[in-house]
Amino acid sequence: MNILLAILVLGSIAAIFGALLGFASVRFKVDADPIVEQLDALLPQTQCGQCGYPGCKPYAQAVADGEAINKCAPGGEDTIKKIADLMGVEVQPLDESHVKGDVAQSNRPKVAFVIEEDCIGCTKCIQACPVDAIIGAAKQMHTIIIDECTGCDLCVAPCPVDCIEMRELPETIHNWQWDLTSIPVKQLD
Amino acid sequence: MVESVVERITRGHFWDFHGGIHPPEQKFLTSSKPIKQLSLPKQLIIPLQQHIGREGDLLVTIGDRVLKGQALTLSTNPMVVPIHAPTSGTISAIKMSVIAHPSGLSQLCIFLDVDGEDTWRKRELCHDIEQLTNHQIIEKIADAGIAGMGGAGFPTHIKVNRQPDINFLIINGAECEPYITADDLLMMEQSNAIVDGIKIIDKLLTPAFILIAIEDNKPKAIKALQQATASIEKIKVCVVPTKYPTGGEKQLIQILTGTEVTSGQLPIHAGIVMQNVATCFAINEAVRHDTPLIRRVVTVTGQALNKPQNVWALLGTPINFLLEQCSVQNIENENQPVIMGGPMMGFSVSSELVPIVKTSNCILVPSKVEMPSAFEKESKEVECIRCGQCSDVCPSQLLPQELQWSAKAKDHAQLKKLNLSDCIDCGACAYVCPSQIPLVHYYRIAKAEIREQQQLDLKAEKAKIRFEARKLRLEKEKIARQEKHKKAAAARKAAMNKATPEATGAKSAVAAALARVKAKKASKAQVDTPDAPADLSTEVVDDQKSQVSAAIARAKAKKQLKAEAATKLSNSSDDTNKAVDVDTVETKTTVTQQPTVDDKKAKIAAAVAKAKAKKLSKNAEVTDTDKVTDNTLADKTVAEKTVNIDDKKAKVAAAIAKAKSKALAKANAKAESLNEEKIAANNVSATVTSNVTPTDHSPSNSAQAIPEDIVVTENAENSDSKNQNESLAESTPTPAMDKKAKIAAAIAKAKAKKKLKEASSVENNDQDSV
Numbered sequence: 001m002n003i004l005l006a007i008l009v010l011g012s013i014a015a016i017f018g019a020l021l022g023f024a025s026v027r028f029k030v031d032a033d034p035i036v037e038q039l040d041a042l043l044p045q046t047q048c049g050q051c052g053y054p055g056c057k058p059y060a061q062a063v064a065d066g067e068a069i070n071k072c073a074p075g076g077e078d079t080i081k082k083i084a085d086l087m088g089v090e091v092q093p094l095d096e097s098h099v100k101g102d103v104a105q106s107n108r109p110k111v112a113f114v115i116e117e118d119c120i121g122c123t124k125c126i127q128a129c130p131v132d133a134i135i136g137a138a139k140q141m142h143t144i145i146i147d148e149c150t151g152c153d154l155c156v157a158p159c160p161v162d163c164i165e166m167r168e169l170p171e172t173i174h175n176w177q178w179d180l181t182s183i184p185v186k187q188l189d
Numbered sequence: 190m191v192e193s194v195v196e197r198i199t200r201g202h203f204w205d206f207h208g209g210i211h212p213p214e215q216k217f218l219t220s221s222k223p224i225k226q227l228s229l230p231k232q233l234i235i236p237l238q239q240h241i242g243r244e245g246d247l248l249v250t251i252g253d254r255v256l257k258g259q260a261l262t263l264s265t266n267p268m269v270v271p272i273h274a275p276t277s278g279t280i281s282a283i284k285m286s287v288i289a290h291p292s293g294l295s296q297l298c299i300f301l302d303v304d305g306e307d308t309w310r311k312r313e314l315c316h317d318i319e320q321l322t323n324h325q326i327i328e329k330i331a332d333a334g335i336a337g338m339g340g341a342g343f344p345t346h347i348k349v350n351r352q353p354d355i356n357f358l359i360i361n362g363a364e365c366e367p368y369i370t371a372d373d374l375l376m377m378e379q380s381n382a383i384v385d386g387i388k389i390i391d392k393l394l395t396p397a398f399i400l401i402a403i404e405d406n407k408p409k410a411i412k413a414l415q416q417a418t419a420s421i422e423k424i425k426v427c428v429v430p431t432k433y434p435t436g437g438e439k440q441l442i443q444i445l446t447g448t449e450v451t452s453g454q455l456p457i458h459a460g461i462v463m464q465n466v467a468t469c470f471a472i473n474e475a476v477r478h479d480t481p482l483i484r485r486v487v488t489v490t491g492q493a494l495n496k497p498q499n500v501w502a503l504l505g506t507p508i509n510f511l512l513e514q515c516s517v518q519n520i521e522n523e524n525q526p527v528i529m530g531g532p533m534m535g536f537s538v539s540s541e542l543v544p545i546v547k548t549s550n551c552i553l554v555p556s557k558v559e560m561p562s563a564f565e566k567e568s569k570e571v572e573c574i575r576c577g578q579c580s581d582v583c584p585s586q587l588l589p590q591e592l593q594w595s596a597k598a599k600d601h602a603q604l605k606k607l608n609l610s611d612c613i614d615c616g617a618c619a620y621v622c623p624s625q626i627p628l629v630h631y632y633r634i635a636k637a638e639i640r641e642q643q644q645l646d647l648k649a650e651k652a653k654i655r656f657e658a659r660k661l662r663l664e665k666e667k668i669a670r671q672e673k674h675k676k677a678a679a680a681r682k683a684a685m686n687k688a689t690p691e692a693t694g695a696k697s698a699v700a701a702a703l704a705r706v707k708a709k710k711a712s713k714a715q716v717d718t719p720d721a722p723a724d725l726s727t728e729v730v731d732d733q734k735s736q737v738s739a740a741i742a743r744a745k746a747k748k749q750l751k752a753e754a755a756t757k758l759s760n761s762s763d764d765t766n767k768a769v770d771v772d773t774v775e776t777k778t779t780v781t782q783q784p785t786v787d788d789k790k791a792k793i794a795a796a797v798a799k800a801k802a803k804k805l806s807k808n809a810e811v812t813d814t815d816k817v818t819d820n821t822l823a824d825k826t827v828a829e830k831t832v833n834i835d836d837k838k839a840k841v842a843a844a845i846a847k848a849k850s851k852a853l854a855k856a857n858a859k860a861e862s863l864n865e866e867k868i869a870a871n872n873v874s875a876t877v878t879s880n881v882t883p884t885d886h887s888p889s890n891s892a893q894a895i896p897e898d899i900v901v902t903e904n905a906e907n908s909d910s911k912n913q914n915e916s917l918a919e920s921t922p923t924p925a926m927d928k929k930a931k932i933a934a935a936i937a938k939a940k941a942k943k944k945l946k947e948a949s950s951v952e953n954n955d956q957d958s959v
Contacts, residue, residue, distance in 0.1 A: 045649035047656045055656055131655040150652045176292040176637075 048152030333475030
């Protein structure tokens with residue numbers, strides 16, 4: 001009798017907690033994986049595809065699923081460090097195989113530039129641009145909206161007449177950086 | 190609260206702000222000398238942007254002659270402040286040039302070659318500002334290009350345009366930074382103009398009280414302003430204790446009103462507006478004298494100068510011109526630093542061609558004894574010893590040493606937590622630092638980095654949005670395309686399967702076309718085989734040939750008929766009529782075949798017709814003719830069988846034939862009547878010519894009437910083909926003919942005429958030669 005009672009009591013307790021857990025899992029369900037959003041926020045959003053994914057969000061998803069964290073060339077070491085902090089993994093050096101062109105070699109931001117005399121208006125670069133930063137129409141000259149260009153380099157390859165090049169943004173007083181700590185390097189013979 | 194503040198102020202009691210320093214003032218260098226009027230420099234370099242905001246649109250081009258006060262740029266936006274020509278002259282260049290900025294970078298500048306005449310543009314003086322509306326005044330201020338002259342360069346017309354409840358309008362004449370005496374001298378010399386300017390701002394903002402704050406180290410300026418404002422209740426001249434940085438906006442507000450403008454807030458939120466005394470002077474000039482902001486007082490000072498003093502400098506005056514005017518002692522010294530702004534907040538300029546702009550109030554050329562640190566290339570910085578002196582002097586109550594660590598570590602989150610944004614760059618911390626750490630420089634770098642990071646974040650966010658939008662758009666387009674293709678395919682299928690009359694019509698049309706093609710192929714093959722029966726090659730019949738042959742046959746038949754008619758004259762006219770009728774019927778039936786069958790057939794038919802005609806004329810019996818018609822009908826059906834593919838053509842041909850036969854009958858009747866009258870049987874050629882003449886309009890009619898047989902027969906042949914065409918034309922009234930036929934007939938007629946003419950001309954020639 002005592003055993004039966006114990007089973008009954010424990011069983012009912014288990015049922016109650018089971019129901020509670022079941023309710024909680026439905027009521028407080030988390031819609032999306034928030035880690036993907038956090039990772040996406042860390043990425044530079046150039047949408048350049050150098051990591052091998054079609055954009056920053058897909059790469060964030062892939063990293064959340066266990067992809068290597070060192071494939072973002074535009075983000076560089078800073079981004080890798082931030083991702084490592086977020087994911088709790090070791091910082092890795094940038095995977096050089098994912099660096100296309102010279103995007104990562106220079107500190108200064110670059111944007112695409114259409115050499116307008118050479119443009120034949122083929123619209124191929126427009127199709128390649130991930131952020132719709134190129135305006136133009138068939139047989140009309142194309143041009144880049146500097147403010148929208150992320151410098152991802154994706155429009156350079158499709159151009160059949162090689163009229164797109166990556167140019168550094170000129171240094172103006174608006175984007176100038178105080179650089180008082182830099183010590184001039186002297187070459188010793 | 191406002192009342193208590195004013196009471197305190199009238200009693201001469203003020204609050205204090207945290208920290209602050211008392212650096213050597215060094216104002217004696219220039220404060221005792223009046224503001225010097227300079228001669229005109231040879232060239233002015235006027236940067237397009239001299240304030241916070243954006244540059245305006247250029248109004249002038251190279252080579253333009255401009256007058257003093259003429260606008261050089263156009264304001265298209267509230268944050269754009271126009272610039273004006275400081276004197277008359279010619280624009281010699283518009284190009285990049287080094288400007289007054291710590292970076293030493295270039296910006297677009299207008300180079301004005303001064304002509305020395307100093308000719309004003311037309312000005313409209315305003316003697317009574319009460320007549321102007323606030324809107325007009327603000328417009329005048331905006332057009333005059335006035336930006337805050339204390340140092341920040343915020344567009345003044347925005348600052349005086351706000352209309353909430355303003356408790357205090359504070360006129361900042363503190364001028365706390367060492368060396369600088371520009372505002373001091375301006376207050377001494379132009380106190381009335383400044384007060385007039387304050388009145389204008391008063392009219393715009395209607396504050397409860399107006400406080401003029403002056404540090405107690407400027408007794409002359411205090412006296413001058415007290416005299417100028419003696420009659421105005423609203424304006425209080427507040428003599429505040431000397432301490433650096435009293436002139437800071439938030440610090441001065443705290444000193445005067447005791448209220449602290451909290452982090453991230455603007456003074457306007459506390460009901461306070463602050464203006465610099467020089468700005469008040471400029472507003473007065475702009476509103477009353479229609480004089481845009483083209484000059485300002487600049488303190489040119491430092492112990493390296495022989496004659497340090499305040500000067501009225503035109504905007505755009507290169508620094509080296511000012512230094513020349515104040516005779517630099519050791520100008521040959523390459524390392525001589527030239528500082529724009531005061532010793533605490535100024536920056537070294539990289540070129541002596543840097544022009545004076547709206548915000549430059551001081552050019553400091555220190556000697557080595559005076560400011561040894563400015564001559565040192567390498568920093569004497571050592572490690573922070575955490576003495577805490579910097580936080581003692583910080584007017585914003587920040588923790589400079591903590592900020593320094595975070596700034597070096599680039600820990601932006603920590604910098605934000607430490608309220609780096611509240612640092613006013615006053616330099617008090619660096620001034621007191623025993624380790625000689627250039628603290629403010631670190632903060633400036635960190636601030637710039639944070640600003641850039643913010644911009645990058647904004648850009649990344651924008652790129653993300655655009656990328657997502659593009660993805661969505663492409664997806665939508667793809668779906669739409671697929672949908673469209675699906676729909677089109679479905680529509681095609683439905684059209685094929687449906688049994689609607691249109692569909693069947695289309696189907697049958699297609700089938701007919703296919704059949705036609707097949708038939709054509711078949712007939713071609715038959716033509717290629719040499720022994721193929723001619724009847725079957727109906728499609729490739731040469732129409733003209735057959736027509737011609739038919740016509741010949743007809744003509745022959747006619748001949749015979751004529752002859753018969755002539756012989757049958759004795760018979761009753763009824764009989765002949767009958768015979769003719771029968772004949773026409775018969776010819777009709779024969780002719781129907783002709784356009785569609787080849788010439789061989791036509792010849793055969795003609796022969797048959799001839800024979801029939803003979804028969805007819807001989808027997809003139811109805812039964813016979815019936816038989817013949819039966820025969821011809823049979824013929825016709827055969828022809829129709831071969832031809833039935835294009836029955837339309839055949840119909841048209843039949844109609845033509847009908848018309849022709851009618852015409853023939855008419856002609857025959859005429860000939861008969863002629864014959865009846867003449868009784869004598871003429872030769873055939875004559876009848877043929879008579880057949881031709883009624884329709885022939887050519888002038889060479891008579892030429893055709895020559896009795897030479899060959900010519901006539903030739904003519905007859907020609908005219909036969911023509912006859913056919915003419916019969917076409919004549920047949921217009923018959924219902925079978927449509928418009929198309931008419932047009933065709935007209936063309937044919939024209940052609941026939943041409944032919945006839947040619948023939949006749951040939952004949953004429955022949956005649957002539959004969």
